[in-house]
Amino acid sequence: MTGTLELIEREVSKMSKGHKAIGNFILESYDKAAYMTAAKLGEEVGVSESTVVRFTTELGFAGYPEFQKALQEDLKSKLTSVQRLGLTEKFESDSEALRSVVTQDIANLRDSLNSIDEKEFDNAVQSILGARKIYIMGIRASAPLSEFMHFYMTLLFDDVVLVRSTCTNELFEQIMPIGEGDVMIGISFPRYSARTINSMGYAKKKGATIIAITDKDDTAMTEYADIKLFAKSSMASFVDSLTAPLSLINALLVSLGMHRKEHIQSSLESLETLWSQYRVYDQGRDRKTDDGDIL
Numbered sequence: 001m002t003g004t005l006e007l008i009e010r011e012v013s014k015m016s017k018g019h020k021a022i023g024n025f026i027l028e029s030y031d032k033a034a035y036m037t038a039a040k041l042g043e044e045v046g047v048s049e050s051t052v053v054r055f056t057t058e059l060g061f062a063g064y065p066e067f068q069k070a071l072q073e074d075l076k077s078k079l080t081s082v083q084r085l086g087l088t089e090k091f092e093s094d095s096e097a098l099r100s101v102v103t104q105d106i107a108n109l110r111d112s113l114n115s116i117d118e119k120e121f122d123n124a125v126q127s128i129l130g131a132r133k134i135y136i137m138g139i140r141a142s143a144p145l146s147e148f149m150h151f152y153m154t155l156l157f158d159d160v161v162l163v164r165s166t167c168t169n170e171l172f173e174q175i176m177p178i179g180e181g182d183v184m185i186g187i188s189f190p191r192y193s194a195r196t197i198n199s200m201g202y203a204k205k206k207g208a209t210i211i212a213i214t215d216k217d218d219t220a221m222t223e224y225a226d227i228k229l230f231a232k233s234s235m236a237s238f239v240d241s242l243t244a245p246l247s248l249i250n251a252l253l254v255s256l257g258m259h260r261k262e263h264i265q266s267s268l269e270s271l272e273t274l275w276s277q278y279r280v281y282d283q284g285r286d287r288k289t290d291d292g293d294i295l
C-alpha cells in the first residue's frame with residue numbers, strides 16, 4: 001500500500017507550479033503540514049485555499065479532510081518522538097489540549113466500534129479459549145495494555161505468559177517453548193515495535209496461532225497474524241492515545257469471562273480470602289452498629 005508521502009513524491013514532478021510548491025512543502029515539513037488547515041497551508045506556500053483543495057483531488061482524494069486524515073495516519077509510523085513533541089504547538093492553551101485530546105479519544109472509540117469485525121472478534125475468543133498456553137506481548141508504549149490484559153487473563157486461565165521487554169536474547173528465551181496449540185497475542189501501535197513483530201514471526205513458524213491487536217491492516221504488525229483486531233489510535237503529541245485499544249481489550253476479557261464463569265468465580269473466591277487475610281486492599285475503618293458490634 002502506497003503511503004501519502006510516497007504518493008506525493010511520485011506525482012509532484014508532473015504537477016503545475018502551484019501544486020508542485022504545495023507538494024514540496026509537505027514533503028519537507030510533513031510533521032507541520034499534516035495539522036494545518038487548507039487555508040493555513042495555502043498561506044504558508046503562497047497559494048489559495050482552493051488550489052490546496054485541487055491539489056488533494058489531483059492525488060485522488062475526495063477533498064482536503066480525507067487527504068489530511070490519510071497524511072496524519074501515514075505520519076504515525078514516521079515521526080520521531082522529538083517531532084511528535086512539536087505537535088503540542090497546535091494547542092494554544094491547556095484547556096484546548098484537554099478538549100482536543102478527549103474529543104479525539106471519543107472519536108477513536110466510535111470509529112473502532114463501527115469498524116470492528118465481529119467475526120474476527122469471535123474467532124479471537126474461541127482461539128484463546130481453546131489454547132494450550134497463552135502468550136501476551138506488548139512492549140514500550142503498549143506495555144501497560146499487555147500488563148493489564150495479563151492481570152485479568154491469569155484469573156481466567158491457568159497458563160498465561162506475559163512476555164516482558166528485556167534484552168532481545170532474553171525476550172526470545174521467554175517465547176522459546178511456544179508451539180502448536182498455543183496462542184500469541186501481539187499488541188503494538190505506531191510506531192510499531194520491531195521486537196513484537198519479530199516475536200510474532202517466530203511464534204508463527206513454531207505453529208502458534210497469532211492474534212494481532214493493532215490499529216489497521218496491511219502493516220508489519222499484521223504480516224504474521226491469523227486473527228486481526230483493530231482499534232483506532234491517535235497521536236495528539238509525543239503521547240499515544242490507547243483509549244480505544246484498552247476498550248477493545250476490556251471487551252475481549254469480558255467475553256472470555258462469560259465462557260469461564262466457574263473458573264473465574266473459583267479464582268476470585270480464593271483471591272478474596274488471600275486479599276482479606278493479608279489486607280491487600282484498604283477496608284476502611286471498622287464501623288460499629290448501635291448494639292456495639294463491629295462491621
